[in-house]
Amino acid sequence: MAGDFNFRDYTILIIDDNPNNLGVAVSALEGFGSTVLVSRNGESGLQRAAYAQPHIILLDVLMPDIDGFETCRRLKAHPKTEQIPVIFMTALTSHNDKVRGLAVGAVDYVTKPIHLDELLARVKVHLQLCTLNQTLQTQNNQLKSEIEQRITTEKVLTETIEQLQNAQRQLIESEKMAALGNLVAGVAHEISTPIGTSIMAASTLADETQTFLKAVEEGHIKRSVLSRYTHVAQSSSKLVLSNLHRAGDLVRSFKLVAVDQSHQEQREFNVKTYLQEVINSLRPQLKNAKHQLLLTGDDSLIITSYPGLLAQIVTNLVTNSLMHAYEPSELGLLQMDVQKKHQGIRLIYSDDGCGIPPEQQRKIFEPFYTTARHRGGTGLGLHIVYNLVTQSFSGKIEVDSQVGKGTTFLITLPQESLNVE
Ligand SMILES: Nc1ncnc2c1ncn2[C@@H]1O[C@H](COP(=O)(O)OP(=O)(O)OP(=O)(O)O)[C@@H](O)[C@H]1O
Numbered sequence: 462m463a464g465d466f467n468f469r470d471y472t473i474l475i476i477d478d479n480p481n482n483l484g485v486a487v488s489a490l491e492g493f494g495s496t497v498l499v500s501r502n503g504e505s506g507l508q509r510a511a512y513a514q515p516h517i518i519l520l521d522v523l524m525p526d527i528d529g530f531e532t533c534r535r536l537k538a539h540p541k542t543e544q545i546p547v548i549f550m551t552a553l554t555s556h557n558d559k560v561r562g563l564a565v566g567a568v569d570y571v572t573k574p575i576h577l578d579e580l581l582a583r584v585k586v587h588l589q590l591c592t593l594n595q596t597l598q599t600q601n602n603q604l605k606s607e608i609e610q611r612i613t614t615e616k617v618l619t620e621t622i623e624q625l626q627n628a629q630r631q632l633i634e635s636e637k638m639a640a641l642g643n644l645v646a647g648v649a650h651e652i653s654t655p656i657g658t659s660i661m662a663a664s665t666l667a668d669e670t671q672t673f674l675k676a677v678e679e680g681h682i683k684r685s686v687l688s689r690y691t692h693v694a695q696s697s698s699k700l701v702l703s704n705l706h707r708a709g710d711l712v713r714s715f716k717l718v719a720v721d722q723s724h725q726e727q728r729e730f731n732v733k734t735y736l737q738e739v740i741n742s743l744r745p746q747l748k749n750a751k752h753q754l755l756l757t758g759d760d761s762l763i764i765t766s767y768p769g770l771l772a773q774i775v776t777n778l779v780t781n782s783l784m785h786a787y788e789p790s791e792l793g794l795l796q797m798d799v800q801k802k803h804q805g806i807r808l809i810y811s812d813d814g815c816g817i818p819p820e821q822q823r824k825i826f827e828p829f830y831t832t833a834r835h836r837g838g839t840g841l842g843l844h845i846v847y848n849l850v851t852q853s854f855s856g857k858i859e860v861d862s863q864v865g866k867g868t869t870f871l872i873t874l875p876q877e878s879l880n881v882e
């Protein structure tokens with residue numbers, strides 16, 4: 462009857478005031494290797510169950526003192542014994558008794574006199590169920606703790622991501638502040654020269670005027686005095702004018718650094734056609750130097766964006782080639798290619814001029830970095846381009862340049878800022 466089921470691993474508690482009735486069953490179970498414990502009344506059965514933790518309890522119904530129903534009720538009410546399955550053994554065969562037994566928490570019942578086969582079969586079923594239940598419980602607990610662990614890990618991850626994002630925001634802010642600080646210092650430095658020169662020239666003119674007026678008042682203006690004064694007046698006013706022009710130009714370029722989209726007009730346009738218009742506006746300068754500018758790329762690329770900003774980028778790149786890449790006698794080839802890339806735009810601009818040495822390449826996007834200050838360069842052109850590309854278009858700009866071969870700028874503008882069709 463036991464089949465391949467192994468009773469050996471189990472402890473069975475029998476609560477019966479007359480266990481002799483069960484003699485055959487007890488010796489059979491012991492024969493299969495189970496540990497069989499016997500209690501002769503409900504009270505001692507309850508205590509035994511609590512400390513011995515049997516796998517199953519066989520419980521007689523009719524006992525003196527507390528009967529089986531009450532014993533079962535107490536077993537089920539106690540946290541240490543509530544899990545242990547109880548099988549009633551009863552001489553009572555009435556339907557009501559069976560229902561009552563099951564109602565107080567028994568899992569099954571066998572009727573007396575006990576039939577060994579039946580008892581073993583029922584005990585086996587419940588022990589198996591009990592084992593399965595325990596396995597399930599363990600797996601459940603494992604699953605629960607795994608889920609809890611995952612939730613904790615996820616929480617930690619989310620917090621870490623949030624911290625990282627905060628740190629990133631702070632970094633960007635402090636970088637922006639540092640850049641602003643540099644810019645302000647640069648502005649002050651750049652503007653102080655022309656303003657200082659203007660002040661000097663104006664004060665010379667003021668002094669000379671004073672002397673001249675005195676001579677007029679005294680009524681003896683010599684020709685030489687007049688000529689000296691007109692000469693100083695002319696040269697000073699020229700100096701003032703040219704230096705204030707220079708200061709004005711500087712102020713204009715500083716304004717461009719603070720790229721303000723609110724004044725720019727957004728509209729739908731064909732990129733290549735628009736770039737051609739920008740190039741045409743630069744033709745006079747290109748013709749002067751006899752350079753060639755080739756525009757290639759996707760004719761059908763239409764975007765909704767700020768054409769003015771794109772024009773600023775391209776104009777700066779082209780004027781840089783004209784200003785820095787070639788000797789006056791050289792004939793350059795400038796090329797611009799525009800393509801759709803990952804729903805955004807890829808713009809490649811290159812010249813075949815002198816190139817930029819590697820140690821300078823890192824600095825060219827910094828404000829006020831210029832190798833042409835003596836020729837009126839302020840070093841803001843590529844800084845403006847950089848701000849336009851990365852801030853206004855959320856894009857990327859890279860430079861690739863080799864001395865003696867030329868310079869290439871690779872610009873990618875992502876879809877989000879363009880509404881590419
Ligand atoms: N196409 C190029 N070929 C060689 N050098 C270049 C080229 N473009 C830029 N550079 C170098 O990068 C520097 C920075 O360029 P940027 O446009 O920022 O300033 P700039 O042209 O000197 O002055 P600005 O544009 O403010 O009038 C230039 O001074 C030059 O040394």
Ligand SMILES: [Mg+2]
Pocket residue numbers: 777780781841842843
């Ligand atoms: Mg420039």
